[in-house]
Amino acid sequence: MKRVAADENLHYLFYRDLVSAALEIDPSGMMEAIKRQVLTFEMPGTGIPDFAQHAKAIARAGIYDLGVHHDSILRPVVLGHWDVAGRHGLTLVGRGPLGTDSCNSSPDWAGHPPDSKNREWQSIDNAA
Numbered sequence: 001m002k003r004v005a006a007d008e009n010l011h012y013l014f015y016r017d018l019v020s021a022a023l024e025i026d027p028s029g030m031m032e033a034i035k036r037q038v039l040t041f042e043m044p045g046t047g048i049p050d051f052a053q054h055a056k057a058i059a060r061a062g063i064y065d066l067g068v069h070h071d072s073i074l075r076p077v078v079l080g081h082w083d084v085a086g087r088h089g090l091t092l093v094g095r096g097p098l099g100t101d102s103c104n105s106s107p108d109w110a111g112h113p114p115d116s117k118n119r120e121w122q123s124i125d126n127a128a
Contacts, residue, residue: 016077016081019034020081023087027087027090028091034078034082034084038078041069043064
């Protein structure tokens with residue numbers, strides 16, 4: 001398990017740093033891509049039969065749920081490392097949540113878990 005955990009951490013670091021570099025090259029395009037992922041993220045495994053039952057068990061065990069996603073991904077990476085709230089000079093597409101002109105405040109999509117209409121996330125959140 002240590003080897004798997006180390007490999008997963010390397011994947012995390014690679015993709016975090018890849019997005020960081022892409023934010024330097026195309027900040028507006030990456031902000032739009034980050035927003036899309038934050039708002040539509042689905043738990044890995046959503047296509048597995050009986051996934052909702054597995055997700056509830058994972059949430060009950062305290063392994064992963066909306067709170068963990070927020071505290072471990074959205075807050076430290078999206079708001080922290082990538083500093084989406086502090087990005088300036090974005091085109092209209094990369095600015096606010098709907099392409100508004102307010103790029104000086106934290107995008108309202110950045111600190112929130114995915115849309116609660118997603119059944120798998122709702123199941124996880126309700127199970128916790």
